[in-house]
Amino acid sequence: MNGAELVAALGLELKYEPVPADQVVAGAPQTGYATVDASDAGEIGVWEMTVGAMRDTEVSxxxxxxxxxATVEFVDPPHPPLQLVPGSVVKLDAGMQTVWTVHEPLRKIFIER
Incomplete structure (x- = not known):
């Protein structure tokens, strides 16, 4: 993004790819994302996952x-599960092992550090 720029995150068209087979827990989930801005400080983007469940190793x-x-369960380190709904704000640490179970297609805006 340069200067003042508007991104309609809810309507942003994303390109979807199937989740790799070794990460699928249930269903046939797909994910898509678009980078909104990137610099040496990190990346800002929009990410979406379709209904299903997958394992992931988190970034910061x-x-x-x-x-x-969706529900996010923590495998390592153990932590109570998170119930995600519109408006949820979450911080994840790099290396956390999680299982994402998406009940309704989940769209988020993220800031990676």
């Missing part, structure tokens, strides 16, 4: 859920 990020619902 803060995100805000824009639409959908």
């Amino acid at each position: 990020e803060v995100f805000v859920v824009l639409a959908g619902s």
